[in-house]
Amino acid sequence: MRSTLIALAATGLLATAAHAAPAAYAIDPTHTFATFEIDHFGASTNRVRFDKKSGTVQFDKAGKSGKVEVALDMNSVNSGTAAFDKHLKSAEIFNAEKFPEAKFVSDKFVFDGDKLKEVTGQLTLNGQTHPITIKSNKFTCYDSPMLKREVCGGDFEATIDRTQWGVNYGVDWGFPKNVRLVLQMEAVKH
Secondary structure, eight states: OOOHHHHHHHHHHHHHHHHHOOOOEEEEEGGEEEEEEEEEETEEEEEEEEEEEEEEEEETTTTTTEEEEEEEGGGEEESOOOOHHHHHHHTTTTOOTTTTEEEEEEEEEETOOOOOOOOEEEEEEEEEEEEEEEEEEEEEEETTTTSSSEEEEEEEEEEGGGGTOOOTTTTTTOOOOOEEEEEEEEEEEE
């Protein structure tokens, strides 16, 4: 009986070790870029980035699960043209004065074998929250020789219908509803 109890306890300890708590990471703003792209009358593509971003990642490699929270400062929008930036921040588009932050909070990491396939979650923009799926184009973790810590990161993208979030400017003129979101992200383990 005693050996059975010891075996059960050892099995429980091994199971607990196999599903350890997720590791915590802080987003590295110098290796993280959030941009969006929208067609401009079929002639060109407007590409715009957000210069200020922050967030955290929790990642359990063994359990293939995690959580991401990324916040974008809507007043840091940068198209390379001051007049366009001002218009993007206006009430006609992002209404950055009233809604100074956009946020993505994941609820699931989806793997195909050992490869991260996508991350699902909720995007809050313009005071509204809706689900989105972000596709993983690549993702890995590595030991940074400079930081002497583990770093995880990748390239991600999603296409959203901006009108779901009340960003309707130009739709009547033929501007597309669909916007491509592109996120390069690296996060440093605590």
